Amino acid sequence: MIGVLVRIEALKTAKRLGFWVTTGLFAAFNAMFAFSSLRSDMTRESYTFALPEAWRTIIEPGANIGPFFLGVVMILLVAPEFSWRTARQNVIDGLSKERFFAGKVILFLPLTVVYAAIPVVIGGTVALLSPSETGSPLVGPSDFNFMIASWLGHLLVGSGAFLLAALLRTSGAAMGILFVYLLVEQIFADLIGRSSEILSAVTDFLPISTQEVLVSPPLHYPRVLAEQNALRAEQGRPLLEFHDFWLLVVVALAYCAVFLAIAFLSLRRRDL
Numbered sequence: 001m002i003g004v005l006v007r008i009e010a011l012k013t014a015k016r017l018g019f020w021v022t023t024g025l026f027a028a029f030n031a032m033f034a035f036s037s038l039r040s041d042m043t044r045e046s047y048t049f050a051l052p053e054a055w056r057t058i059i060e061p062g063a064n065i066g067p068f069f070l071g072v073v074m075i076l077l078v079a080p081e082f083s084w085r086t087a088r089q090n091v092i093d094g095l096s097k098e099r100f101f102a103g104k105v106i107l108f109l110p111l112t113v114v115y116a117a118i119p120v121v122i123g124g125t126v127a128l129l130s131p132s133e134t135g136s137p138l139v140g141p142s143d144f145n146f147m148i149a150s151w152l153g154h155l156l157v158g159s160g161a162f163l164l165a166a167l168l169r170t171s172g173a174a175m176g177i178l179f180v181y182l183l184v185e186q187i188f189a190d191l192i193g194r195s196s197e198i199l200s201a202v203t204d205f206l207p208i209s210t211q212e213v214l215v216s217p218p219l220h221y222p223r224v225l226a227e228q229n230a231l232r233a234e235q236g237r238p239l240l241e242f243h244d245f246w247l248l249v250v251v252a253l254a255y256c257a258v259f260l261a262i263a264f265l266s267l268r269r270r271d272l
Contacts (some may be wrong), residue, residue: 002106003056004197005099005102005103005106006103006106006163008103008211009103009104009106009107012077012086013025013077013107016076016077018073018074018076019070019073020078020198021082022069022072022073022076023069023073023114023115023118025069026062026065026066026069026115026118027118027122029062029065030061030062030118030119030123031122031126032056033061033123033168034122034123034127035125035126037054037057037058037127038126038127038129039047039132039252040118041130041131041132042130043132048132049127049130049132050127050130050132050133050134050135050269051124051128051134051135051138051139052062052129052134052135052138052139052140052143053135054123054127054130055124055139055140055146055147056141056143056146056217056220056221056224057123058119058120058123058127059120059123059143059146059147059150060126060215060217061119062115062116062118062119062120062123062150062195063116063119063146063149063150063153063215065117065186066116066118066119066150066153066154066245067115067153067154067156067157067158067211068157068178068182070111070112070115070154070157070158070161071117071157071158071161071178072098072161072175072178073111073115074108074111074158074161074162074165075106075161075164075165075171075175075178076171077104077165077172077175078104078162078165078166079165079168079169079170079171080171081104081236082169082170082272083169083170085272087272088272091272097123097267097268098268100267101263101268102265103238104162105260107156108159108162111158112151112154112155113151113207115154115158116147116150116151118156119150120147124265129173142220142221142222145220145245146215146217146220146221147250148217149214149215149245149248150215150222150229151204152211152214152248152249152252152253153211153214153215153252155252155253155256156214156252156255156256157207157208157211157253158209159256159259159260160178160181160207160255160259161174161178162260162263163259163260163262163263164177164178165263166262166266166267167262167263167266170212181208182208184241185206185207185208185209188203188207189203189206189209204243205251207255210248210251210252210255211252213242213243214248214249214252216242218240219242219245219248220245223243225240225242228240250256
């Protein structure tokens with residue numbers, strides 16, 4: 001049955017123009033950024049775009065914007081199943097609701113890996129063309145943690161978009177709510193954070209706040225944290241402090257599990 005679900009979802013995805021356009025735009029964004037960095041390496045003596053030092057530069061842009069490209073893709077792949085009645089037809093043709101949902105999860109999980117890997121593959125390949133000398137090892141522990149954090153960010157935002165698509169069942173409404181939430185959470189966190197230190201600590205673990213902290217380079221690179229804190233100390237600003245990385249990992253995975261569970265319950269209880 002897993003093989004059947006994989007084939008069904010692969011065929012559906014391959015025929016969705018929205019998937020190819022969105023993924024292509026994300027890949028183009030990363031390629032443009034990587035080649036711009038390579039050009040800077042060739043023309044500026046003070047700039048280096050070589051591995052492993054370049055990994056932070058390569059991963060950071062994709063880790064910040066990639067989850068929202070993935071969110072759009074998940075909405076475009078899930079929500080039309082209800083408005084086009086293909087979900088209902090799949091059930092009529094013999095799939096249970098549980099298997100239909102399992103197919104969407106089977107689609108979602110590899111997509112998170114693909115989107116997290118696009119910046120790494122494109123940027124890493126372009127960095128190998130750099131005239132600067134490549135060091136060893138090619139991937140350090142901090143770089144690996146940053147890659148894992150990028151994938152978790154995709155998983156977190158993508159599962160939230162999956163939930164919106166399953167609940168609202170229309171692409172336009174789901175995308176609208178997704179982007180409105182991005183603004184509302186920040187405003188809410190700022191307002192609540194001013195009223196109480198305890199509530200301010202709680203807002204650190206809101207979904208988008210968790211994603212933003214996960215892909216913050218100072219969390220993974222002690223040298224970057226030291227440099228930024230030295231600058232902040234000179235300016236009289238509070239020093240940066242982060243929650244433990246593994247605590248953030250647990251929070252992100254918990255959000256993902258809750259979002260997918262709610263999406264499953266909604267699909268199971270509502271008519272198609």
